[in-house]
Amino acid sequence: MADYKDPENTILMELKDGTVVIELLPDVAPQHSERMKELARSGAYDNVAFHRVIDGFMAQTGDVQFANMENDFNIRRAGTGGSDLPDLPAEFSRLPHDRGTLGAARSQNPNSANSQFFINFKDNHFLNGQYTVYGRVVSGMEHVDKIVRGEPPMSPDRMISVKVAADA
Template identity: 65%
Template sequence: MIMRLFQIAAALFLAVAAIGPAHAASDDNTLTIQLKDGPVVVELMPDVAPKHVAQIKELASKGEYDNVAFHRVIEGFMAQTGDVEFGDMEDGFNAGRAGTGGSNLPDLPAEFSKVPFERGVVGMARSQDPNSANSQFFIMFADYPPLNGEYTVVGKVMSGMELVDKIKRGEGGNGEVSDPDRMIKVTVGK
């Protein structure tokens, strides 16, 4: 009986120990976006889009996303940000060009998947060329099936979606935002 209890305790210990490293690894695939109203936590999906996730993590680790505007925000659709070239509201912000730039890293080949574009999903923005995603991404306010298989999914909001809902909406025909909200700080990990 005592031996059996010892075996159960040992099995539980090993199970808990196994969970620990897995949880720590998942923190490496967590992106925290500090907004004016608080943090938004995104679970990145390297198994779905490894090249895109690696690029986002590299840019975030270098502070490239800090103070970057949500330059295009469409009610009931999505909030777009990530133009590190023209969207930095503290260094070189250009409202007329925000949304047309990228980063000094190369554009990436599409990594389309079967993950649907639904509320909270984070996808990569691109031009008409499917292989042109670079630094810009968007967060979905609602489900939008026409994007499925046409844009690369990189993650999903795990907490703070109510804060994403508060991002200032655009007034222009393409969702352009005057005096936009920004990502204050973006970090990898919680």
């Protein structure tokens, strides 16, 4: 096993081009960090598509409800679902939405985050204080940069597998 600072709070996301290592921030957003670990451990994030990828902005994924985007109906629905778990309350902080940070995707309701998240391609400080930051990419950002763009992409990239480093 690689030498991670805190394996229990490190996520290993396998993409087509390689592994993305994400450091969760349980001291900043404990409920969001715990939710990501819970869904990763259950396998819910495996094979989930990046359904909204905007060049120069971010890549969004994590819709475990509509994970199977093989048919047109689910392609249109992706981004509207979550998990069977209850929504999470906002855990806003002073951490900025810098390149490589993970933000919790949500509806207009600040307390509606569930399983979806996004990875910022660049500093997106206009999101500060409006979306929970609960992780950051510590290696493999070059793989995130290669995710196919689109809303939704015609042939979306997927999270092949998502694991907690302590379990790998």
